[in-house]
Amino acid sequence: MRLFLILALALLSNFAFAQTLTTDPATPPRPATTPPPNSHPSTQTSQSSIDRLTESNLTLLDLLKKQQAVLEDIQFDRRLQSRQIQSLEERLQETLIENDKLQNKIDQLSAAAANPPPVAAPTVTGTTTAQAPPAAPTPPPPPASYLPAAQPEGMPGTPSWHRLFSLSGTDNKNTDLFQIQGHQWRVLWHNQDKEGKAYVNTSALFLNAFPKDDTVPQKVCSKLGSGGDTTQLVGPGDYYLKIEASGGSWELAVEDFH
Numbered sequence: 430m431r432l433f434l435i436l437a438l439a440l441l442s443n444f445a446f447a448q449t450l451t452t453d454p455a456t457p458p459r460p461a462t463t464p465p466p467n468s469h470p471s472t473q474t475s476q477s478s479i480d481r482l483t484e485s486n487l488t489l490l491d492l493l494k495k496q497q498a499v500l501e502d503i504q505f506d507r508r509l510q511s512r513q514i515q516s517l518e519e520r521l522q523e524t525l526i527e528n529d530k531l532q533n534k535i536d537q538l539s540a541a542a543a544n545p546p547p548v549a550a551p552t553v554t555g556t557t558t559a560q561a562p563p564a565a566p567t568p569p570p571p572p573a574s575y576l577p578a579a580q581p582e583g584m585p586g587t588p589s590w591h592r593l594f595s596l597s598g599t600d601n602k603n604t605d606l607f608q609i610q611g612h613q614w615r616v617l618w619h620n621q622d623k624e625g626k627a628y629v630n631t632s633a634l635f636l637n638a639f640p641k642d643d644t645v646p647q648k649v650c651s652k653l654g655s656g657g658d659t660t661q662l663v664g665p666g667d668y669y670l671k672i673e674a675s676g677g678s679w680e681l682a683v684e685d686f687h
């Protein structure tokens with residue numbers, strides 16, 4: 430603002446000086462005389478000075494306008510910042526109030542947990558006493574194996590099912606190569622969730638039978654949750670099983686029919 434006043438005073442002084450050079454109302458007009466031969470250069474010099482003063486005044490005026498615009502922008506920014514600060518202060522105050530309410534609720538819950546209500550003792554009427562509720566029945570233990578037992582082999586020369594091996598586990602696994610002699614063979618498999626209601630249908634079992642030196646498998650099973658079945662496959666040949674499992678336990682058996 431001080432700079433603005435200084436520029437305004439400079440503009441007024443230049444304007445007054447320019448009018449003094451052009452004409453003076455208090456001085457009476459001189460009689461017309463024939464100008465001397467050398468008066469033309471002096472008139473050109475005065476006109477040049479007036480032009481320079483006018484240009485200077487215009488420059489100062491433009492500078493004042495720019496300065497005024499800058500001051501208005503600064504005042505607008507300050508008003509905007511003031512509104513933003515006020516809004517942030519209001520939000521902060523609301524947040525503090527909500528925090529106080531939550532802290533009061535936490536204190537009440539903590540006090541209630543630290544001082545639980547007393548449990549009433551069982552009442553006795555005469556010789557009869559209150560009986561405790563019966564205990565929940567204990568669930569039976571899981572079986573040693575969910576797979577059916579191996580069938581007895583038939584008479585010599587009679588085709589029958591021959592169990593090659595059995596496996597069980599909880600993680601991923603690839604079996605060793607095994608040889609299938611017959612034109613059909615099967616995999617008996619079972620998947621089991623962990624104990625507890627929270628683990629129902631949380632396990633998974635994926636089985637695939639890969640021929641030796643071949644990337645195209647025969648699908649055995651894709652099972653989610655507890656359960657099992659028997660999958661028939663085509664032989665003969667050398668195979669291995671790729672087992673992918675998670676969240677539970679599994680077991681399987683391979684049988685060849687020949």
